Amino acid sequence: MLRVADLSLSYGQVPVLEGASLDIDDGQFVSLVGPSGSGKSSLLRAVMGLQKPLAGSVTTELAKRDIGILFQDDALLPWRTARENVALGLGFHGSNRRRAADHADSWLTQLGLSGLGDRYPRQLSGGQRKRVALAQVLALKPRLLLMDEPFASLDAIVRARVTQDLVDLAERERIGVLLVTHDLEEAISLSDVVYLLSQGPRARMSQRYDIPLSRPRKLIATRSDPRFAPLLERLWDDLSREVDRGAAEAA
């Protein structure tokens, strides 16, 4: 569905990522973890076409509208209601206003925001705004969803609920996901594959972990699976080594 091959990126004059490769198959949930500054977000932006690569390629058979992205900030238009925000993308792709509004309402309902369509973003809680942003992207029926720690700012319970809703949807609709996260437990409990980036600058893809946990996933239950702890320990050790190596190189 998506292939990133030997991708190199820079942030201004600073080389961030060098020769990174990854694959995402149809309906696969892939997480990208790594130390801060390893270029995880830049990779996501390059996949979306928001950042030009220095070298390498991003290839996909998907059309642009089949790829959705959720940033850390919900970036909702403050002057549009929740319904209008969700309907926005539908309007860009030819839906008339009435149909887009109906469709937006149905997505708001699916994500537990029934009756909140007329509210402006400032009138919504952080969790509700994230759900609106999610509905905005999902309303376009993407086949691949890119997510840059979209729920990081939420409190634990709201975050767990929104994330579980997302996993249920992704499994049901067979949506591929590429998630950037700092949370190793989240990465393992959600993903089919986890990629570890090395310490930047010039970060590389240092490890790939196949997660053998079955689907459908229940996030809390998954963490008590006997295979979970060893995976977390291995990922933690590898990430710690990367961070230590980066610190040693910096010194």
Added chain:
Amino acid sequence: MERRKYVWLRQFIAFAIIIGLWEAAGRAKLLNPLYAPSPSRIVGALIDLFAGGTIWPHLEATFGAALGGLALGIVVGTVLGIAAALAPFLAELLEPVMIMLNAVPRVVLAPLFVIWLGIGIASKVALSFVLVAVLIFFTVFTGILQVDRRLIERITTLGGGRTALLRHVYLPSIVAWIMGNLKVAVGFAFTGAVVGEFVAASRGLGYLLSFAQSTYNSALMLALVLLIMVFVLVIFALAGRLERHLLRWR
């Protein structure tokens, strides 16, 4: 809430005391009415203006010039601001001109406009327009350059193009910035109209001010100042309502 009510009451009492002292000083002949007429004389001059009906053509002239200049200034300033922000080559041409116009106290252009456009309403509209258009140009131009990049990326990633960006990001942002500066723009528009009339006119509040000055009629001058103040405050209140309606999402 109670506290706020008392603030209003204290302000009213202080104002009443000052007016009372002023009136008392006038009646006790402590103030020369030629320079500082008492409040009752000023109110008398105001009543005379309305009672004789002479004020209406002057109000019409000033309001026509100010509101015409305001509307034209907002439209032209917005269009030029958008064009300069979205087309760098236009910004290269427009920005220095606007900076130069902003650098001079623009009311000094009033005599020039009278020479070019005559003593009729056109020269007053032109002065109000220049005052407002430069303000709105910089408001819109710098506003668009500082627009939230995340909103632009959001629209782009949802599949929107330049038209969508203009409609969903730039225009609502522009409305917010203009609303934030509307009261200043209203003040500028009236300044332009009144100064223009003061320089050369046959009608308008500025013309009446000039007449009152040449006849040493301080009561009429202060009555006119009061009148302008009241009308501008009314327009401020209307602008405030419009702002609350258009920016209800805040």
